[in-house]
Amino acid sequence: MRKKLVLIVSLLLVASIALAACQTTTPPVGEQPPAEDGIKVCQITDTGGIDDKSFNATAWKGIQDAVELHGVEGKFLESEEVADYEKFLNAFLEEDCDLIVTVGFLIGDATKAAAEANPDAKYSIVDYNYDPAIANVVGQIFDTDEAGALAGYLAAGVTKTGIVGTFGGLPIPTVTIFMDGFVKGVELYNQAKGTEVKVLGWDVETQTGLFSNSFDDQQKGNELAKSLMDEGADIIMPVAGPVGLGAAAAIKERGNAYLIGVDSDWALTSPDYADIILTSVMKLMDATTLQVIESVIDGTFVGGDVIGTLANGGVAIAPYHELESLVPAELTAEIEQLKADIISGAVSLD
Amino acid sequence: MTTSTNTIEHKVIHDVSPTRKLAIGISEVLIALLIFVVFALNVSGELTTRFVMTPGGINQGTMPDIVMPSQLTLFSLAGIVLAIGIFQLVKGFGKQTNLMVGIAGLFLMLAFLVWQAAGTSVNLAGMLSSAVLLAVPITLGAFSGILAERCGIVNISIEGMMLMASMTATIAGSLSKNIWVGLLGGIASSVLLALILGVLSIKFKVNQTISGTVINIFSAGMTGFISQKFLQMIPHLNQPTMFPRVPLPLLADIPLIGPILFNQNIFVYLMFIILIVLQVALFQTRWGLRFRSVGEHPKAADTLGIDVIKTRYIGVILSGVVAGIGGAFFTLGSVGRFDEGMTAGKGFIGLAAMIFGNWMPLGSLGAGLLFGFADSIGSKLSLLRSVIPPQFMAMAPYLITMIVLAGFIGKGQAPAAEGEPYEKE
Numbered sequence: 192m193r194k195k196l197v198l199i200v201s202l203l204l205v206a207s208i209a210l211a212a213c214q215t216t217t218p219p220v221g222e223q224p225p226a227e228d229g230i231k232v233c234q235i236t237d238t239g240g241i242d243d244k245s246f247n248a249t250a251w252k253g254i255q256d257a258v259e260l261h262g263v264e265g266k267f268l269e270s271e272e273v274a275d276y277e278k279f280l281n282a283f284l285e286e287d288c289d290l291i292v293t294v295g296f297l298i299g300d301a302t303k304a305a306a307e308a309n310p311d312a313k314y315s316i317v318d319y320n321y322d323p324a325i326a327n328v329v330g331q332i333f334d335t336d337e338a339g340a341l342a343g344y345l346a347a348g349v350t351k352t353g354i355v356g357t358f359g360g361l362p363i364p365t366v367t368i369f370m371d372g373f374v375k376g377v378e379l380y381n382q383a384k385g386t387e388v389k390v391l392g393w394d395v396e397t398q399t400g401l402f403s404n405s406f407d408d409q410q411k412g413n414e415l416a417k418s419l420m421d422e423g424a425d426i427i428m429p430v431a432g433p434v435g436l437g438a439a440a441a442i443k444e445r446g447n448a449y450l451i452g453v454d455s456d457w458a459l460t461s462p463d464y465a466d467i468i469l470t471s472v473m474k475l476m477d478a479t480t481l482q483v484i485e486s487v488i489d490g491t492f493v494g495g496d497v498i499g500t501l502a503n504g505g506v507a508i509a510p511y512h513e514l515e516s517l518v519p520a521e522l523t524a525e526i527e528q529l530k531a532d533i534i535s536g537a538v539s540l541d
Numbered sequence: 542m543t544t545s546t547n548t549i550e551h552k553v554i555h556d557v558s559p560t561r562k563l564a565i566g567i568s569e570v571l572i573a574l575l576i577f578v579v580f581a582l583n584v585s586g587e588l589t590t591r592f593v594m595t596p597g598g599i600n601q602g603t604m605p606d607i608v609m610p611s612q613l614t615l616f617s618l619a620g621i622v623l624a625i626g627i628f629q630l631v632k633g634f635g636k637q638t639n640l641m642v643g644i645a646g647l648f649l650m651l652a653f654l655v656w657q658a659a660g661t662s663v664n665l666a667g668m669l670s671s672a673v674l675l676a677v678p679i680t681l682g683a684f685s686g687i688l689a690e691r692c693g694i695v696n697i698s699i700e701g702m703m704l705m706a707s708m709t710a711t712i713a714g715s716l717s718k719n720i721w722v723g724l725l726g727g728i729a730s731s732v733l734l735a736l737i738l739g740v741l742s743i744k745f746k747v748n749q750t751i752s753g754t755v756i757n758i759f760s761a762g763m764t765g766f767i768s769q770k771f772l773q774m775i776p777h778l779n780q781p782t783m784f785p786r787v788p789l790p791l792l793a794d795i796p797l798i799g800p801i802l803f804n805q806n807i808f809v810y811l812m813f814i815i816l817i818v819l820q821v822a823l824f825q826t827r828w829g830l831r832f833r834s835v836g837e838h839p840k841a842a843d844t845l846g847i848d849v850i851k852t853r854y855i856g857v858i859l860s861g862v863v864a865g866i867g868g869a870f871f872t873l874g875s876v877g878r879f880d881e882g883m884t885a886g887k888g889f890i891g892l893a894a895m896i897f898g899n900w901m902p903l904g905s906l907g908a909g910l911l912f913g914f915a916d917s918i919g920s921k922l923s924l925l926r927s928v929i930p931p932q933f934m935a936m937a938p939y940l941i942t943m944i945v946l947a948g949f950i951g952k953g954q955a956p957a958a959e960g961e962p963y964e965k966e
Contacts, residue, residue, distance in 0.1 A: 240769070242773035269765075269769075391924050392923070401924055407880070407883060410674075410887075414920065418667065418671060418917065421597040421664035422662075422664055422667075433880045433883075444783075444786075447598070462776075463776075
């Protein structure tokens, strides 16, 4: 009896561990010819997972691009909880990864600690940077407010109720910079047109607003979108990773509002919602990640920052796809002009 | 022995001790002062608060907006709460004490909203409607817990069961293109996990907390694995249709109540049906008495010829059925797709709601609604640019739970034999 029991429990545990192991050490799909120079790039995701259709996925795409272009080897580990960061950083160090890519603000401290303890290893962190810079870490950061402002201007031009809304996952700088830009864009539109379009969910002055306090709880995203629509918002930008998909479900159910995606082009990553996605504020971290990998390959890797901007194509807004008919040609032209003005510095977002 | 202790504890619940009477009276007076000093005196006299009384996107059971002068309303609310507090201090409400605490708490929240929304409008009906939806998985989780614990099994694997059910429901629903098959698939997977829990804790007498934890870990790993390996790669596995909103004839036309309770999707109705069935079956039928006796004193039940083992298996399986419905809600009733970890701890919060509700179905529903309400009022306050930090609102329900568990409202009574494996002699 006792033995049987021990057997069952151990089997269950082994199964769970095996499953957990499968999911985290899976090599990417497709051929993996080991590179001649044997460069190995290893990514550690935050708790959103490699398929978050958002920045973990986009950074991973950068690594896959490098696999295709330069024949490097790509690997990833997915963090289930905050305690995994340090564990995974050590695991990759033992694997002799040539570049360890970590993703997100939340993993910032762990990456810093690992980089300082191992000055010979190379690190790059997506969506975070250090001041002062660390010699063996490249921070990839994005002036997302530039693209956010374009989205805000667009939203203000398209809204029928005169109210647009946004909410974030957690009040952290990489999230709120989207919201700052969005509000600025609406303000620019109001200045240019003398309108009074209102933004719900974010106050630039006090830096307070609406948050789901989670990047997993999609039901909460659903509820927040309904709450915003109840108060009259007809265009909503959720800056909360997959939680935004809960908002998309709510918007689709009501059928009288639109969504602005974040991080990647949601009309492509979530095609079932393409009919409600006005545009997306994209961070093209695949480009910046590839850039860092290339610097490792040609030996020019130096610690510091890589900044994605409208000017270098590191941030952008996605095409309007199915909703192009909602955007008058005049508005499209104004947004192009605003983009040029932001790049040239004629319009300041500060 | 057990019965006599129970009656004594029941007395403790109803008889308000002098200290509690005083403490509650003082709290109520303080609430009144808070409404008066912080809220009412900080609002200028001419502002009005507009409550929208119909949730967005609904055209049945509409109701005109309510516009009230903010300051006057706050003064009256403070007055009423003050009267309650003074009466409590002087005479005491006796058995009605908890009800009066509840009313004072409700007025505090209302006053808070009136204050925050002074000079603008807030969709009160939308907030309540959201609260009901947010309460669904929490309440179903609590019901699932009640079914297991009332017959003596501690089920902390509700979270894992829900997670597994939400994923299976998505896959079954997407493959069959039939939403009901999806729901049944979700329930089946959750029942399977419940059976494992049953075998481990009834047959092999494993510590129930450990077997529950094992199931939670297993579910998280399994769903994560399948999600990454299959659901993300093959999108049509992850596109179930969703249960639409079904307005109930006539009931949906009642102003305010109709849109909030009777114009929702099937999960809300299932929640109420399970509530009624559970309340009646557990407390009004012979089956229920036997079921509960197994959770309170299995040896006595066995002596009377009740099959303890069988009853516990039935309890665990029913617990799995209800958790399965709760899990399917996430994908088929709320979001329409599965993503890792999307149950976000609701199964555990459900257990808290169960304890809060004193292992009673109706009480658990109340607790679930309170948690849902705290959640939805939190988002409305953020929208109104409240001075209260959103993190504080997010933790409010748990603070309330701790206050309740600490004995402010009365002592909870867990089934006496829960967590103890039954060994037949």
